[in-house]
Amino acid sequence: MAQGTSTAVVGLQWGDEGKGKLVDLLAPAHHAVVRYNGGANAGHSVVVRGERFSLHLVPSGILHPGVLAVVGNGVVVDPEKLLDEVRGLEARGVDTSGLVLSSRAHVVMPYHKTEDALREEELRTAQDSAAAGRGVLRVGEIGTTKRGIGPAYADKAYRASAIRVGDLLRPDVLAGKVEIACVFKNALFKGLGGSLPPCDPHSLTAALLEQGERLRARIRDTTALLHDMLAQGKRVLFEGGNATLLDVDHGTYPFVTSSSCSALGIGPGTGVPMNRIGSVLGVCKAYCTRVGAGPFPTEQINEAGNRIRERGREYGTTTGRPRRTGWLDLVALRYAVMINGVTGIALTMLDVLAGFDEIPVCVAYERNGERTDRFPPDGHDLREWTPVYERLPGFGQEITGARSRKDLPANAAEYVAYVERAVGVPAQIGSVGPDREQTIHA
Ligand code: GDP
Ligand code: IMO
Ligand code: MG
Numbered sequence: 001m002a003q004g005t006s007t008a009v010v011g012l013q014w015g016d017e018g019k020g021k022l023v024d025l026l027a028p029a030h031h032a033v034v035r036y037n038g039g040a041n042a043g044h045s046v047v048v049r050g051e052r053f054s055l056h057l058v059p060s061g062i063l064h065p066g067v068l069a070v071v072g073n074g075v076v077v078d079p080e081k082l083l084d085e086v087r088g089l090e091a092r093g094v095d096t097s098g099l100v101l102s103s104r105a106h107v108v109m110p111y112h113k114t115e116d117a118l119r120e121e122e123l124r125t126a127q128d129s130a131a132a133g134r135g136v137l138r139v140g141e142i143g144t145t146k147r148g149i150g151p152a153y154a155d156k157a158y159r160a161s162a163i164r165v166g167d168l169l170r171p172d173v174l175a176g177k178v179e180i181a182c183v184f185k186n187a188l189f190k191g192l193g194g195s196l197p198p199c200d201p202h203s204l205t206a207a208l209l210e211q212g213e214r215l216r217a218r219i220r221d222t223t224a225l226l227h228d229m230l231a232q233g234k235r236v237l238f239e240g241g242n243a244t245l246l247d248v249d250h251g252t253y254p255f256v257t258s259s260s261c262s263a264l265g266i267g268p269g270t271g272v273p274m275n276r277i278g279s280v281l282g283v284c285k286a287y288c289t290r291v292g293a294g295p296f297p298t299e300q301i302n303e304a305g306n307r308i309r310e311r312g313r314e315y316g317t318t319t320g321r322p323r324r325t326g327w328l329d330l331v332a333l334r335y336a337v338m339i340n341g342v343t344g345i346a347l348t349m350l351d352v353l354a355g356f357d358e359i360p361v362c363v364a365y366e367r368n369g370e371r372t373d374r375f376p377p378d379g380h381d382l383r384e385w386t387p388v389y390e391r392l393p394g395f396g397q398e399i400t401g402a403r404s405r406k407d408l409p410a411n412a413a414e415y416v417a418y419v420e421r422a423v424g425v426p427a428q429i430g431s432v433g434p435d436r437e438q439t440i441h442a
Contacts, residue, residue: 005233005235005278006030006230006235006236006237006238006272006276006277006278007026007030007235007236007237007238007277007278007279007280007281008237008238008240008263008266008277008279008280008281008340009022009023009026009237009238009239009240009281009283009346010238010240010243010244010261010262010263010280010281010282010283010340010342011240011242011243011244011261011282011283011284012243012244012245012282012283012284012333012336012337012340012342012345013243013244013245013284013285013288013289013290013329013332013333013336014243014245014246014252014288014289014290014291014294014296015042015242015243015246015289015290015291016043016243016285016289016291016314016316016317016323017243017283017284017285017346017348018283018285018346018348018349018431018434019044019060019239019240019241019243019283020044020045020046020055020060021045021046021047021348021431021434021436022281022283022346022348022429022431023044023046023059023060023061023237023239024046024048024060024061024063024064024436025429025436025439026237026281027060027061027063027064027067027237028064028067029235030061030067030235030236030237031067031068031229031234031235031236032061032067032068032069032070032226032229032234032235032236032237033059033060033061033062033067033068033069033070033236033237033238033239034059034070034071034072034222034226034236034237034238034239034270034272035057035059035070035071035072035075035239035241036072036074036075036238036239036240036241036265036266036269036270037074037075037240037241037242037259037260037261037265037269038075038076038149038241038242038257038259038261039056039057039075039076039077039078039108039147039148039149039152039241040056040057040078040081040082040108040145040147040149040318041144041145041147041149041241041242041257041318042055042056042057042241042242042318043055043056043316043317043318044056044060044239044241044317045317045434046060046063046436047434047435047436048063048435048436049435049436049437050435052434053089053092053094054317055085056081056085056318057071057075057077057078057081057082057085058071058082058085058086058089058096058099059071059099059239060239061098061237061239062089062094062096062098062099063094065095065098066098067098068098068100068229069096069098069099069100070100070101070102070222070225070226070270071099071100071101071102071105071222072102072105072222072226072269072270072271073102073104073105073222073223073269073270073271074105074259074260074265074268074269074270075102075105075106075241075269076105076106076107076108076148076149076152076153076156076259077101077105077106077107077108077165078107078108078113078147078148079107079165079168079208079211079212079215080211081108081147082101082215083211083214083215086099099218100218100219100220100222100225101165101215101218101219101220101222102165102219102220102221102222102223103164103165103166103169103219103220103221103222104164104165104166104221104222104223105164105165106152106153106155106156106162106163106164106165107152107163107164107165107167107168107208108147108148108149108152109148109152109163109181109204110148110199110204111151111181111182111185111189111199111204112148112149112151112152112155113146113147113148114148114185114189114193114196115148115151115185115188115189116144116146116147116148116149116150116151117146118188118189118192118193118196119150119151119192120141120142120143120144120146121141122192123139123140123141123142124140124141127139127140137380139254140293141293142254142255142256142292142293142294143255143291143292143293143294144257144292145292145318145319146319147318149257149258149259150257150258152258153248153258153259154258155181160177160180161177161180161181161184162177162181163177163178163181163208165215165219166219167208168208168209168211168212168215168219169212169216169219171205171209174205174208174209174212175201175205178201178204178205178208179201181199181201182198182199182200182201182204185199186198186199222270222271223270223271223272226270226271226272227271227272230272230276236272236276238263238266238270238272238277240261240262240263240265241259241261242257242259242261243261244261244262244282244335244336244339244340245332245336246261247259247260247261247262247264247265247339248260248261249264250262250264250339251379252294252295252378252379252382253378253379254379255292255293255294255295255379256294256379262336262339262340263277263280263339263340263341263342264339264340279343279344280340280341280342280343280344281342281343281344281345281346281428281429282336282337282340282342282344282345282346282425283345283346283348284328284333284336284345284346284347284348285312285328285347285348285349285352286328286347286348286349286350286352286353286415286419287308287312287325287326287327287328287349287352287353288325288326288327288328288329288332289308289312289314289323289324289325289326290323290324290326291316291319291321291323291324292321294379295379295380295382295383296324296326297326297329297331297332297362297365297382297385297386297387298326298327298328298329298360298362298387299324299325299326300325300326300327301324304356305324305325305326306325307355307356308325308326308352308353309322309323309325311351311352311354311355312325312349312352327359327360327361327362327387327389328359328361328362328419329361329362329387330361330362330363330419330422330423331362331363331364331365331372331373331374331375331387332362332375333419333422333423334373334375334422334423334424335374335375337423337424337425342423342425343425344425344426344427344428344429344442345419345420345423345425345426345427345428345429346427346428346429346430346431347416347419347427347429347430347431348430348431349431350399350408350412350415350416350430350431350432351398351399351400351432351433351438353394353395353412353415354394354395354396354397354398354399354412355394355396356394357393357394358391358392358393358394359391359392359393359394359415360389360390360391360392361389361390361391361392361418361419361422362387362388362389363388363389363390363422364387364388365385365386365387365388366385366386366387366388367384367385367386371388372385392411392414392415392418393411393414394411395408395409395410395411395412395415396409397409399412399432400432400433400438401432402430402432402440403437403439403440404440404441405430405440405442407440408430408440416430426442427442428441428442429441429442430442
C-alpha cells in the first residue's frame with residue numbers, strides 16, 4: 001500500500017470548495033506544496049487573521065516561509081500572470097524565494113486566451129437558429145474562465161508548436177516553435193476571428209525571452225527535485241486545482257476544464273507515482289456550487305440558492321462571476337470519493353447553512369421512474385436526471401465560533417455524521433469560516 005507520507009488535497013465538487021484554506025492549514029507539516037494541474041483558471045483564497053490572499057498559479061503553501069512552492073509539469077503557466085502574482089505577493093511582504101517552476105510545464109500564450117474567447121463566442125452563437133429545427137442538441141458554451149487553459153492543453157497534445165517553460169531559456173528552439181505556432185493560430189484567427197490582428201512571432205518571442213530571464217532562477221527539473229525530497233523522507237503536499245467534477249476524463253464532460261484535476265492527475269502532473277501518496281483529503285462544501293455552464297442537478301435558482309450565495313459570498317475568486325448554488329449531492333460526492341481514493345474529507349462552509357429550517361441532501365437520481373445512485377458518465381445525460389432528496393433538520397445558531405465537534409449544535413453535528421455515513425469516509429476537518437482559526441479538527 002502507500003509508502004509515502006505525502007498528502008493530496010483535492011476538490012470533490014465543481015471547484016471552490018476551500019482547497020486554498022486547507023492547503024494553507026496543512027502546509028506547515030510538509031516540506032513542499034505542489035500544484036499538478038490547471039493554471040490561472042484556479043483561484044484559491046487563504047485568509048490569515050482577516051487578511052485575504054487570492055492565489056491562482058502560485059501554490060497556496062507560499063505563505064509559509066521554508067515550505068517549497070512547486071509549480072509542477074502538469075500546470076499550464078501564463079508567465080505574465082505568474083510574474084504579476086509574485087509581484088503582488090512580494091508587495092504584501094510575502095517571501096516568494098521558495099517558488100520553483102517545472103521546465104516541463106507548458107506556457108499559456110496570449111493567442112491561447114484569444115482562442116479561448118473566440119471558441120466560446122462561436123459556441124454561444126453558432127448553433128442558435130440551426131440546431132433546434134433539426135432536432136440537434138445544441139452544445140452551447142462551456143463558460144470558461146477565458147484564461148487560455150483549453151487551447152494550451154490542446155497545443156500540448158498537438159506537440160510540435162507547443163511551448164514549454166524550459167523553452168523560454170532556449171532562444172533558438174523558442175523562436176522556431178513560436179513561428180510555427182503563429183502559422184496555425186493566424187489561420188485559425190482568420191477563419192474565426194476575421195478582423196483580429198495576426199500574431200507576430202518576433203514580438204511574442206522577445207516578450208517570452210524577457211519573461212524567461214525573470215523566471216530563470218526558479219526554473220527546475222521539479223520531477224528530480226521531488227524525488228530527491230521524497231528519498232530524504234521529506235513530506236510533500238499535492239494541491240489540486242479545479243476539481244473532480246471538472247476533470248477532463250472523469251468530470252461532467254464536455255462541461256469540464258482541460259486537465260486531470262482529481263488525484264489521478266498527480267502522477268502525470270508531477271512525475272511522482274501514485275504509491276508515494278499517503279493520504280487523500282477530499283475537500284467538499286456542505287452544499288454545492290458551480291461556475292460556468294453544465295449540468296448541476298441540485299441547483300437552487302430560488303430564495304434558498306440566493307441565501308447560500310450571499311452567506312457564503314459565492315462569487316468567483318478568478319472571474320468575480322456569481323456562483324450557481326444548490327444542495328449537497330451525495331451521488332456525485334460518493335463518486336468523487338471513489339475516483340480520488342479519498343481517505344478523509346474536509347467539510348467546509350458548514351457555517352453557511354445555519355438558519356435553514358431543514359437541509360435537503362440528494363441521495364439518488366430519478367429518470368422516468370428509474371432510480372439510480374450511480375453518477376452518469378456524460379454531462380449531457382446528467383441533465384436528464386432529477387435529484388431525490390432526503391431532508392435533514394437544520395440548525396438555527398451561528399457556528400463560526402465552533403472549534404470542536406462538541407461545540408456544534410446537535411443537528412449540525414448530525415449533518416456531518418450523516419455525510420460521513422453516506423460517503424463511507426471520516427470528516428477529518430470541518431470548516432466554519434474562511435480564517436485559518438475557524439476550523440474543527442477531528
Ligand atoms: P478553492 O478554489 O477551493 O481554494 O476555494 P476558493 O478560495 O475559490 O473559494 C472558497 C471561498 O470560501 C473563499 O472565499 C474562502 O475564503 C471561503 N471559505 C473557505 N472555507 C470557508 C468556510 O468554512 N466558511 C465560509 N463562510 N467561507 C469559507
Ligand atoms: P478552483 O481551483 C470553479 C470551470 C469554469 C468553466 C470550466 C472550464 O478555484 O476550484 P476553463 O477556464 O478551465 O477552461 O473553464 O471549468 N472552472 C472552475 N470553476 N473553480 C475553479 O478552480 C475552476 N477552474 C475551472 O468556470 O465552467
Ligand atoms: Mg477557487
